Amino acid sequence: MIKGNTLKALNDQVNAEYYSAYLYLAMSAYADRAGFKGVANWLFVQAQEEMAHATHIYQHILERGGTPAFSDIKAPGASYGSVKEVFEKVLTHERFVTGLIDKIASVALGENDHATYNFIMWYVNEQVEEEANADEILSKLNFIGDNNGLLYNLDSTLAARVFTDPFAAAAQNQQP
Numbered sequence: 001m002i003k004g005n006t007l008k009a010l011n012d013q014v015n016a017e018y019y020s021a022y023l024y025l026a027m028s029a030y031a032d033r034a035g036f037k038g039v040a041n042w043l044f045v046q047a048q049e050e051m052a053h054a055t056h057i058y059q060h061i062l063e064r065g066g067t068p069a070f071s072d073i074k075a076p077g078a079s080y081g082s083v084k085e086v087f088e089k090v091l092t093h094e095r096f097v098t099g100l101i102d103k104i105a106s107v108a109l110g111e112n113d114h115a116t117y118n119f120i121m122w123y124v125n126e127q128v129e130e131e132a133n134a135d136e137i138l139s140k141l142n143f144i145g146d147n148n149g150l151l152y153n154l155d156s157t158l159a160a161r162v163f164t165d166p167f168a169a170a171a172q173n174q175q176p
């Protein structure tokens with residue numbers, strides 16, 4: 001059975017993951033309107049991943065006998081000045097999320113909830129990737145500077161990203 005502080009931290013994280021999805025959708029909309037369809041695609045896929053994270057944590061709460069709690073999802077900022085500003089904010093946000101995930105791990109250990117600790121380790125690893133992906137794109141944008149040709153090349157590359165449900169294989173293994 002899940003304990004109070006761990007339950008609260010996980011419920012807060014479901015909200016934070018949905019907020020992340022909102023944030024990336026808002027960024028995707030900005031990129032789409034600005035004509036960067038590839039950037040918009042990358043961010044749209046990112047939003048889909050965040051929704052998968054939220055649902056996965058919600059399912060863990062239920063599986064451990066906890067009661068999901070729902071609170072308001074904060075509205076994201078919707079105006080951005082450039083693609084570079086967008087990715088600066090993606091990186092800042094992912095670093096913030098890493099802090100939340102690390103805190104869940106500490107709270108779960110403090111309450112001797114090894115199942116949640118083990119569960120949240122997937123997210124500890126995921127955050128390494130999340131930060132690295134944003135950092136890599138931001139480095140490219142720093143290199144690109146004001147070169148529109150290179151920016152459109154990067155946009156084309158980001159158009160190739162496709163959403164794959166990170167938990168699809170696990171769900172299939174649970175089928176009878």
Ligand code: FEO
Nearest residue numbers: 017050053097130
């Ligand atoms: Fe759900 Fe971007 O971390």
